[in-house]
Amino acid sequence: MANPNISRTRAILTDSHLWLPVIVLLIGIGTLVLVK
């Protein structure tokens, strides 16, 4: 069962599995701007 105290949006936003790829993506875009 879902955790009743937490909405889906909040579950997504507080999921460590989300922020790690997002940070890596930003690093990639930054590198691309530098390399271009």
Add this chain to the structure above:
Amino acid sequence: MTTAAKAKVTSHSLHALGVACGLAAATWLAAAEAPTKLVTAGFSPFLISLGMVAGVFVARWTVPVALKGTGYVLADLREKPHLMVWAVIAGMLWAVGNTLTVFAVRNVGLSIAFPLWNINSLVGVFWGWLLFRELRGSGWGRVVVGAVAIVGGACVLAYATAQQSGPRPPGGAALGICAALAAGLMFGTMYIPYRKAYISGMNPLSFVTIFTFGELSMVFALAVALDGGLQNLIAGLDRARPALFWLFLGGFCWVVGDLFQNYAAKYIGIARGIPLSNTNQLWGLAWGVLVFGELAGQGTAAHVLVFAGSLVMIVGAGLICSAEASESEQSSWQTASERECRRYGLDFTRVAASLMGQDPLAQERPKRHWWEALIVASATGVFLWLAVIATHQAVEVNLAWMGVFIVITLVALVGCGVLLWKRTGFS
């Protein structure tokens, strides 16, 4: 047969299926490079990337629709809507990583760039261990040694076959190395969403349908922002039209390879599946040497290096193939899956069934629709139109070897496709 014995047989057959998918992925990911070799220089890296991704976009919609239908894919997405966020991010990571590889090769050459971005499988192994409780139990050593051997073998192959050509941008070496490392990080991190989706019971076909939006939008945005604006892009696409078929064909092969890679990630995890699919370098080499004559004129040292590198990769792949997840590791996988079910309110029984190769959603018989035939026909039409306007590219190929590799690739497709269908119904 006792329940424990049945569970063991099931686990063994899923391991074998995942291994077959990883190896089939390698043949198709390598085949994807062949058509792009036919595109002669003169186009910007952004344009080549966009052309290929456009082909990927067309194919990614068509294959899931043909195999499972829109009703199935939509029902799967409705059941796990949160995963759409991860699918889009994964697509964006791939797009950025792919563009970075082009700049890395431009700045430092393939022999340095390739080994650096090939660390992606080790990054994947690390994320699998850290976030999804993979490799927790006996037998992890063989997987890690196998993954390191595959990366090492790939480095040797890249070193042996790299051809230094043309002047490189001055002072660009450091940036080229950064680009290659960043590409490895992008590709390795892309496997976080893959694994997250599959331990939540999502079908790989549904995942890639959304993945492709992130992929196409990011490549388009990069091309517009960093390659001279929209008008420049449209003009470039118009110039590239006679070569688009080859890029689309490369994109199609990539889609098939990536689908097998996704199934491998689902059934044996990313720590095993990704290094296996990374043996595509071996097949890429075979295409390059035997079809495109890339090793012609190279000395004995290059041939020895190629042989040694290939052998190391094969040994590494063999180690991973034989490293079936132990009971304790499978129990760890289950813990990771339970975390997703608790957090997002998924039905654990359905998720567990999906991970065992069953398809609870298909048992509900989602409706097939007439427009699915239209989607498949339109995609086929696009490919046919591009084939008609395509120009012959002046690249010499060995037709006999090309025939052999096409047959091997098709055998991998049919063999692994039949296995997937019989064992899981493409779940």
